[in-house]
Amino acid sequence: MSDDDLYIYVTDREGHKQKVDALSGWRIMEIIRDNELPIKAECGGCCSCATCHVYVAPQWLDKIPPPGEEEVEMLDEAFEVEDNSRLSCQILMHSDLKGLEVTLAPGTE
Amino acid sequence: MTETIKTDAIIIGAGPVGLFAVFELGLLDIKCHLVDILDKPGGQCAELYPEKPIYDIPALPVVTGQELTDQLLEQIKPFNPAFTFNEMVESVEKTEDGGWRIKTDAETVIEGKVIVIAAGGGSFTPKKPPIKGIEEFEGTSVFYAVRKMDQFRDKNILVAGGGDSALDWTLNLHPLAKSMQLVHRRDEFRAAPDSVNKMRSLVANDEMQLHTAQPIALHGINGQLQAVTLKSKERGEYDVECDTLLAFFGLTMKLGPVANFGLNLHENLIPVDTEKFETSTPGIFAIGDINYYPGKLKLILSGFHESALMAQQAFRYIYPDKKLRFQYTTSSSSLQEKLGVN
Numbered sequence: 139m140s141d142d143d144l145y146i147y148v149t150d151r152e153g154h155k156q157k158v159d160a161l162s163g164w165r166i167m168e169i170i171r172d173n174e175l176p177i178k179a180e181c182g183g184c185c186s187c188a189t190c191h192v193y194v195a196p197q198w199l200d201k202i203p204p205p206g207e208e209e210v211e212m213l214d215e216a217f218e219v220e221d222n223s224r225l226s227c228q229i230l231m232h233s234d235l236k237g238l239e240v241t242l243a244p245g246t247e
Numbered sequence: 248m249t250e251t252i253k254t255d256a257i258i259i260g261a262g263p264v265g266l267f268a269v270f271e272l273g274l275l276d277i278k279c280h281l282v283d284i285l286d287k288p289g290g291q292c293a294e295l296y297p298e299k300p301i302y303d304i305p306a307l308p309v310v311t312g313q314e315l316t317d318q319l320l321e322q323i324k325p326f327n328p329a330f331t332f333n334e335m336v337e338s339v340e341k342t343e344d345g346g347w348r349i350k351t352d353a354e355t356v357i358e359g360k361v362i363v364i365a366a367g368g369g370s371f372t373p374k375k376p377p378i379k380g381i382e383e384f385e386g387t388s389v390f391y392a393v394r395k396m397d398q399f400r401d402k403n404i405l406v407a408g409g410g411d412s413a414l415d416w417t418l419n420l421h422p423l424a425k426s427m428q429l430v431h432r433r434d435e436f437r438a439a440p441d442s443v444n445k446m447r448s449l450v451a452n453d454e455m456q457l458h459t460a461q462p463i464a465l466h467g468i469n470g471q472l473q474a475v476t477l478k479s480k481e482r483g484e485y486d487v488e489c490d491t492l493l494a495f496f497g498l499t500m501k502l503g504p505v506a507n508f509g510l511n512l513h514e515n516l517i518p519v520d521t522e523k524f525e526t527s528t529p530g531i532f533a534i535g536d537i538n539y540y541p542g543k544l545k546l547i548l549s550g551f552h553e554s555a556l557m558a559q560q561a562f563r564y565i566y567p568d569k570k571l572r573f574q575y576t577t578s579s580s581s582l583q584e585k586l587g588v589n
Binding site: 181211213 | 437496
């Protein structure tokens with residue numbers, strides 16, 4: 139499969155769901171930011187700020203490697219953390235995640 | 248009234264770009280005073296990711312945020328810059344002699360001939376929980392920092408967070424408080440193990456309460472908090488009584504008072520030209536992540552380049568009668584003398 143076919147769905151803080159093009163090997167945070175959706179991601183993707191917090195649609199959770207200790211600790215600085223909370227800078231896009239659905243969490247504005 | 252500090256260039260922000268600006272300005276005999284809201288130099292590099300490796304600094308295949316900061320401090324040492332930490336520049340005004348005067352939130356007044364804004368993503372400020380109506384309680388019963396401990400004597404305190412700030416203040420305020428509760432989203436803490444152990448023994452002795460939950464709503468009247476609704480997996484939503492909430496969820500960057508300096512802005516960034524990196528106001532420059540121009544890349548190395556060009560124009564303002572000579576540190580004996588290597 140070529141990269142051209144990859145995409146994800148992002149729901150913003152207002153509830154608008156958008157389909158955006160994705161590239162294999164990119165971080166989900168970068169894909170969201172590159173598509174000019176509002177995501178603060180102020181540390182730039184090094185798991186140091188928790189401002190790229192997203193909720194991953196439950197059906198996708200088992201397709202993504204679980205969060206590392208560093209990500210779990212960083213989620214302590216996020217708000218309204220749920221079982222499907224992830225830092226989108228810690229999820230790498232690849233072909234199995236084609237169609238992944240994420241929702242931007244509070245604190246990413 | 249404190250005495251006015253005088254300098255040549257006032258640099259707002261002591262991150263990597265602000266620090267390197269001291270070097271470029273220093274080579275041109277321009278003295279610098281840096282102001283930063285953090286308690287240390289390094290900006291994001293020191294505050295957000297001191298231990299994280301950076302791979303795109305020229306000639307440094309890998310360097311951590313703290314190492315980069317330390318190396319820059321070493322590099323600018325010959326120029327002996329002055330620093331004001333823990334303060335935020337609140338206002339900027341023109342002086343009678345065509346220079347600039349800034350005032351900080353701690354009433355420090357600094358006068359200089361040029362201003363260099365190197366404020367990155369803005370000022371670091373505490374993250375505020377996105378709880379509806381929280382603003383109404385801020386400053387009276389919701390706080391994001393402790394300035395005077397005595398303010399919290401005999402209070403029924405709820406501390407939120409799981410890091411060192413949350414644990415330290417839980418332990419420090421416990422002896423003063425009427426009651427102490429801590430709420431954290433999981434039963435594990437990234438704070439120092441010793442603090443966590445102390446907290447757990449207080450809980451075991453019924454001297455305080457620990458909630459594995461997250462605050463979701465505040466209740467009270469006229470800014471006075473009476474209870475906080477917590478949400479946990481085990482207990483669902485429940486209210487805890489308290490009159491004070493201390494929330495410690497780390498820091499985030501906000502543009503802050505820079506927005507009120509009278510400069511043109513473009514989506515919270517400061518537009519500059521790409522020859523001098525000067526703002527819409529002559530004599531005020533913006534370098535690093537806070538500026539905007541076509542093709543801008545938010546890279547540390549871009550900020551370094553911008554520093555060098557900015558310094559050329561700053562020189563023209565500060566030494567209008569002197570001729571600007573372009574020299575290399577490898578060959579110029581006068582530059583080497585400034586650097587203390589000759």
